[in-house]
Amino acid sequence: MHDQADVIGNLLVESFHYLALFAIGASIAWAALMSFLGMIEAGRATIDDILLLFIYLELGAMVGIYFKTNHMPVRFLIYVGITALTRLLIADIQHTHTPTMGILMVCGGIVLLALATLVVRYASFRFPATPIIGQPRRKSDDEED
Template sequence: MTPNKFSKLMQRGLGYVEQTVLITIAFATIFAVFQAITHIWLAGAITVGDLLLLFLYLEVMSMLNHYLGSGSLPVRYPLYIGIIALARYLVLEVAEIDAWRMFALSGSIFLIAIAILIIRFGHVRYPYVDCPTQQSNNN
């Protein structure tokens, strides 16, 4: 099916909206990093929770950079962010968490890590082909 003028106009419009949202996320993340650094500076101490929060922001920026550079987003990046977020929650709330919730959080981190390993194995063992002409040339 060939795209008509309306389809092309909508694609262009959605592309502009997408770029605007990505730029907004980038600026918001940079602002949040400055807020976190200011909080650390004013507190006069760095905690593990602060470091994990900065790693969360770093992963978000890395995900944005990869998406802007390639136009695609590997599913691994949100999984990395999920692991860091769960680890941060676990570290910050360790005093108030009961044994079952701690077990569930640890199990969740483990399951996400296994999912990342499976996805990485799948990408290495069964790589993606960008277009059908490359697939016929590889055979």
């Protein structure tokens, strides 16, 4: 009975997992399409719009990688943060045209996230994940074919 409960539980968890990934992926695609259609309707695309599309691209890539590998690519979350802060910085400079301490704080955040990317890449290269017994070793994001 315990084995049957495990099988049913695993099936339900996997079903929810795939359903949630498809829902997230569809939401990202829908949001990107709506943003793109808004640009077409406006007849122009600003740098804010283009950076927003890059955010959608990074989120979509993150969902795709997670779908294929069952591993959350933390670096993509950092990339999204860098792009979002860059978008905020450009919008702030375009709209206010005045140098403030906020600009320095946003730039500092971008530098911190860039350093975090460096740390994550170094750690994944230096200390690769140990494979689960019985499964082939998966190449890290930084290893070449």
